[in-house]
Amino acid sequence: MSLFRSEEKIAAIREACQIAATVLHKMKAAAVAGITTYDLDQLGRREMEALGAKSACFNYDPGSSINPFPAHTCISVNEEVVHGIGDIRRFLKEGDVLSLDVVVDYRGFIGDNALTIIIGDGKPEHIHLVDSTKIALEKAIRAARSGKRVGDVSHAVESFIKKQKLGIVRDFVGHGVGESMHEAPQIPNFGRARSGPRLQAGMTVAIEPMITLGSPKIEMLSDGWTAVTRDRKPAAHFEHTILITEDGAEILTIPNI
Ligand code: MF3
Ligand code: CO
Numbered sequence: 001m002s003l004f005r006s007e008e009k010i011a012a013i014r015e016a017c018q019i020a021a022t023v024l025h026k027m028k029a030a031a032v033a034g035i036t037t038y039d040l041d042q043l044g045r046r047e048m049e050a051l052g053a054k055s056a057c058f059n060y061d062p063g064s065s066i067n068p069f070p071a072h073t074c075i076s077v078n079e080e081v082v083h084g085i086g087d088i089r090r091f092l093k094e095g096d097v098l099s100l101d102v103v104v105d106y107r108g109f110i111g112d113n114a115l116t117i118i119i120g121d122g123k124p125e126h127i128h129l130v131d132s133t134k135i136a137l138e139k140a141i142r143a144a145r146s147g148k149r150v151g152d153v154s155h156a157v158e159s160f161i162k163k164q165k166l167g168i169v170r171d172f173v174g175h176g177v178g179e180s181m182h183e184a185p186q187i188p189n190f191g192r193a194r195s196g197p198r199l200q201a202g203m204t205v206a207i208e209p210m211i212t213l214g215s216p217k218i219e220m221l222s223d224g225w226t227a228v229t230r231d232r233k234p235a236a237h238f239e240h241t242i243l244i245t246e247d248g249a250e251i252l253t254i255p256n257i
Pocket of ligand 1: 056074083101112114
């Protein structure tokens with residue numbers, strides 16, 4: 001059986017992913033009411049450094065934004081969907097829906113993961129949003145294995161989220177990842193089963209449902225990066241980097257602590 005990627009590269013990507021997950025979980029543990037999103041980002045920067053990695057986001061320039069990404073991690077609060085920028089004036093407070101997204105570069109290999117939590121007690125509808133987004137990712141991962149297609153993964157997210165009466169953001173997608181941050185194939189969070197590119201053993205891909213409580217329509221803030229819901233209702237985001245294998249998918253972004 002031939003692998004899409006060599007065992008050596010997969011081993012290096014696995015290390016990058018473990019670091020990304022460890023940093024993400026340290027940030028999660030530090031996310032309490034009263035801390036600023038800037039301090040959380042700085043914690044992420046330090047933890048990456050301590051593990052011999054660096055942010056793949058810092059200074060990232062896709063060419064399509066007004067400026068390169070200025071922070072080390074993405075911190076998106078409430079109506080911010082993704083790519084929020086830590087801010088020294090932004091204090092987390094009880095009830096905030098907080099999404100953290102960490103992408104590390106470890107010796108040229110990339111690991112990418114994200115999660116959403118609620119600070120303190122959340123409203124029931126917000127808990128439903130967060131729990132459903134996590135379940136959508138789990139269902140997507142279960143749909144991924146060698147021989148399946150991208151559309152099978154997309155459809156797993158879409159069919160579940162529709163039943164929950166939540167919105168699916170269409171402007172951002174999951175993606176291949178490993179030797180650069182965004183590789184083929186793109187993995188939308190909606191689509192038809194048995195359609196799209198075929199998954200092959202040895203592929204490493206990031207699956208990342210971005211789900212809204214209200215309308216899934218988004219707009220960009222003037223910072224050129226932060227995507228917010230147009231209706232300003234909250235959004236949630238969960239992401240894992242996984243390895244496609246013959247009999248399933250292995251989650252690579254597992255913390256090493
Ligand atoms: N997980 C995000 C993504 O896949 C991280 C991007 S951060 C950026 O798009 F700032 F670098 F864009
Ligand atoms: Co990603």
